Amino acid sequence: MNKTEIIQKTAEYIKTKLTGEGSGHDWWHVYRVWQNGLHIGPQEGTDMFVVELACLLHDIADWKFNDGDETVGPKLAREWLQKLSVDENTISHVCDIIKNMSFKGAKTTVAVMPTKEGMVVQDADRLDAMGAIGMGRAFAYGGHTNREMYNPNIEPQYHATSEEYKNAKGPTVNHFYEKLLLLKELMNTKTAQQIAEKRHAFMEQFLDEFLSEWAGKN
Numbered sequence: 001m002n003k004t005e006i007i008q009k010t011a012e013y014i015k016t017k018l019t020g021e022g023s024g025h026d027w028w029h030v031y032r033v034w035q036n037g038l039h040i041g042p043q044e045g046t047d048m049f050v051v052e053l054a055c056l057l058h059d060i061a062d063w064k065f066n067d068g069d070e071t072v073g074p075k076l077a078r079e080w081l082q083k084l085s086v087d088e089n090t091i092s093h094v095c096d097i098i099k100n101m102s103f104k105g106a107k108t109t110v111a112v113m114p115t116k117e118g119m120v121v122q123d124a125d126r127l128d129a130m131g132a133i134g135m136g137r138a139f140a141y142g143g144h145t146n147r148e149m150y151n152p153n154i155e156p157q158y159h160a161t162s163e164e165y166k167n168a169k170g171p172t173v174n175h176f177y178e179k180l181l182l183l184k185e186l187m188n189t190k191t192a193q194q195i196a197e198k199r200h201a202f203m204e205q206f207l208d209e210f211l212s213e214w215a216g217k218n
Helices: 003-018 027-044 046-056 072-083 088-100 116-127 131-144 162-166 171-178 181-188 191-216
Strands: none
Touching: 003 027, 003 116, 027 046, 027 088, 027 116, 027 191, 046 072, 046 088, 046 116, 046 162, 072 088, 072 191, 088 171, 116 181, 131 191, 162 181, 171 181, 181 191
16 A cells, blocks of 8 residues: 555544544545645655655544543554555554643743744644634534533633643633634744745634623724
8 A cells, every 4th residue: 555545544444533523633634634744744855755754644533522531542553554555664654643742831831843844734733723614613512512602701721731721621712812823823834834924823812702792892
């Protein structure tokens, strides 16, 4: 089986597994991350086989739906890639990216991805948490987990540990301040930084309008 066939089979597998998921972590999220990776990766001189596989498999088992367990995703990704007889170096690289790419909290120490491929995949995923799509996903996830849309009596929390971040139950709008508005400064690549500027500005405009309407000013 050649690399193109492996990518195609992986995309079909993830599409079957995640289609219809309602929290914003569905197949179309994975598809957009994949497309982001295809756009950013060639400009950064990366191994695109690794980038594409990691983009496609990064949410195969998100910790948010596995009791905070970050080992499930890499484990399932490894099992899938072994089934396709992918070489061990590629499997280890892909699984390391999946293991280390998620946001850990505003005040946690941010570990730098050790490879260009990891940087690209992390940027591709973070871009999908920004802009119009990112906001839509945030509210979808908030509804999925029964969170309030906004509560002016609950302040955003800048979590100091990964566990605090995972256990946070604040309103959806707080999540903008706790994560989404922080992502622009966390981009690894110049390509992603340029895209993030526009998406960040759009989120700021949305919040200005949202809070103005909430206060009955227009």
